[in-house]
Amino acid sequence: MHSLKVIWAIFVKDIKVEWRSRETLASMSLFGLLIVFLFNFGFEPAREETLRLLPGLLWIAFAFTGILGFNRSFAGERENQCLEGLSLAPVDPGAIYLGKVLANLFFLIVAEAVIVFATSLWYNFSFLPSLSWFSCVLFLGTLGYVAIGTIFAAVAANTRMREVMLPVLQFPVAVPVFVGAIEATNGALKGDAPGDYASWVKLLAGFSVVFLVLSFLLFEYVLEE
Amino acid sequence: MIQKIFHPTVHLVVTLVWMVVALFMIFLYAPQELMMGEVQRIFYIHLPSAWTAFVAYLVIFLGSVGYLWKRSQEADEWAQAAGEVGFVFCSCVLVTGPLWAKPVWGIWWTWDARLTSTFVLWLLFVSYSMLRSYLVNPARAASLAAVVGVIGFVDVPIVYMSIRWWRTQHPQPVIFGGEGSGLDPRMWATVLVSFGAFFCLFLYLFRQRIWLLRAERELSALRRRLPSRPSKEWSD
Numbered sequence: 200m201h202s203l204k205v206i207w208a209i210f211v212k213d214i215k216v217e218w219r220s221r222e223t224l225a226s227m228s229l230f231g232l233l234i235v236f237l238f239n240f241g242f243e244p245a246r247e248e249t250l251r252l253l254p255g256l257l258w259i260a261f262a263f264t265g266i267l268g269f270n271r272s273f274a275g276e277r278e279n280q281c282l283e284g285l286s287l288a289p290v291d292p293g294a295i296y297l298g299k300v301l302a303n304l305f306f307l308i309v310a311e312a313v314i315v316f317a318t319s320l321w322y323n324f325s326f327l328p329s330l331s332w333f334s335c336v337l338f339l340g341t342l343g344y345v346a347i348g349t350i351f352a353a354v355a356a357n358t359r360m361r362e363v364m365l366p367v368l369q370f371p372v373a374v375p376v377f378v379g380a381i382e383a384t385n386g387a388l389k390g391d392a393p394g395d396y397a398s399w400v401k402l403l404a405g406f407s408v409v410f411l412v413l414s415f416l417l418f419e420y421v422l423e424e
Numbered sequence: 425m426i427q428k429i430f431h432p433t434v435h436l437v438v439t440l441v442w443m444v445v446a447l448f449m450i451f452l453y454a455p456q457e458l459m460m461g462e463v464q465r466i467f468y469i470h471l472p473s474a475w476t477a478f479v480a481y482l483v484i485f486l487g488s489v490g491y492l493w494k495r496s497q498e499a500d501e502w503a504q505a506a507g508e509v510g511f512v513f514c515s516c517v518l519v520t521g522p523l524w525a526k527p528v529w530g531i532w533w534t535w536d537a538r539l540t541s542t543f544v545l546w547l548l549f550v551s552y553s554m555l556r557s558y559l560v561n562p563a564r565a566a567s568l569a570a571v572v573g574v575i576g577f578v579d580v581p582i583v584y585m586s587i588r589w590w591r592t593q594h595p596q597p598v599i600f601g602g603e604g605s606g607l608d609p610r611m612w613a614t615v616l617v618s619f620g621a622f623f624c625l626f627l628y629l630f631r632q633r634i635w636l637l638r639a640e641r642e643l644s645a646l647r648r649r650l651p652s653r654p655s656k657e658w659s660d
Contacts, residue, residue, distance in 0.1 A: 350575070354568045358558040367554055368572060371547035372579045374540075375586035382590070402586055413578060420492055420567040 209298025254384035269352035286422035296418035339403040340380030446621040472619035480510025488573030505633035
């Protein structure tokens with residue numbers, strides 16, 4: 200039970216910090232909106248093309264928005280040696296990782312909701328008919344992406360030029376998330392039977408489980424001094 | 425470990441002789457392929473470099489696990505050296521691949537499972553070595569790089585499976601494939617000799633890189649023993 204308390208404490212701490220500054224969520228959402236906005240100039244999608252472009256567009260926006268959030272989640276910990284404080288705490292380092300994952304997941308999903316809402320308006324596309332399956336795919340894809348992003352952000356926090364280092368580490372490893380999430384989102388938005396894209400959903404779930412467990416075990420080595 | 429087996433110069437000479445033998449076999453001994461003609465001979469460079477790159481990736485993984493488990497500095501050196509040398513061989517795969525694909529498939533590149541996975545592997549080599557050079561605190565570099573090495577290694581099969589479901593154009597494995605696949609015995613011999621030459625070159629570069637890493641470490645240890653500001657002594 201102790202670990203659950205630690206996870207919750209880290210999550211609540213990150214939410215509190217965010218509530219006081221409101222910088223991360225605002226910048227993530229705005230950045231995501233700008234990507235969707237710029238895409239409009241790149242493709243000028245006609246109505247019938249929208250459905251074909253939308254999954255890729257959304258996930259590219261989520262990918263860059265996520266990077267922004269992950270970088271900030273550990274950049275803040277470096278000030279006043281907070282990271283050293285965390286690593287000295289007599290708790291399971293894996294629990295600290297899961298608390299961070301939970302906070303990053305929360306921020307990214309809120310930013311994604313803003314991006315999806317704006318996309319729906321700007322591209323005249325209704326997500327309502329497929330909302331339940333679309334949200335499920337969105338959640339699983341985001342979970343896998345955050346699982347990797349959180350541990351890599353902690354690694355990248357120890358480097359020079361960490362803003363560059365994080366995407367360089369993150370994007371190649373997250374390829375299965377992009378492939379699976381874009382295919383499954385495509386299926387969900389087209390209104391296909393869930394069985395048709397179930398294998399992609401399973402891939403996303405499997406990816407999340409594998410990397411949550413692996414990072415949980417490895418996080419100890421990231422924090423150590 | 426390899427350092428003790430035989431002298432680097434002997435190793436270099438063996439590698440060079442072996443490479444000449446491999447070249448002879450590639451261009452004169454191996455029969456011409458029926459459909460693709462002479463251009464198929466790039467296969468004897470392409471496949472051995474791919475195998476060598478996979479070996480290098482395995483060494484990164486084993487070195488990373490070895491470091492995290494036993495805190496062995498040697499394991500860390502192995503992982504770092506394999507990362508940089510593996511990058512060279514993986515680049516060789518990505519250069520010879522399009523050169524072969526253009527005359528045979530009519531295109532330089534296609535986003536098929538094997539090509540995309542190899543490209544992801546190359547990106548992992550790049551990001552691993554880049555991380556090494558950007559880490560601020562050298563004392564922590566080994567653990568952080570090892571964590572990334574382990575995650576990347578676990579990721580490669582998932583990348584491969586996910587992209588294979590997505591699309592496939594690269595020929596099915598000719599060598600260990602199903603019925604109707606297989607190589608002429610002389611082609612077999614050539615590819616194995618060529619792999620031997622590549623592997624020998626890999627080991628040579630690998631041991632030289634480890635030797636260089638140790639020399640760098642020794643140098644920085646000696647530097648630390650020097651007085652920090654020699655000019656101060658003069659002013660006394």
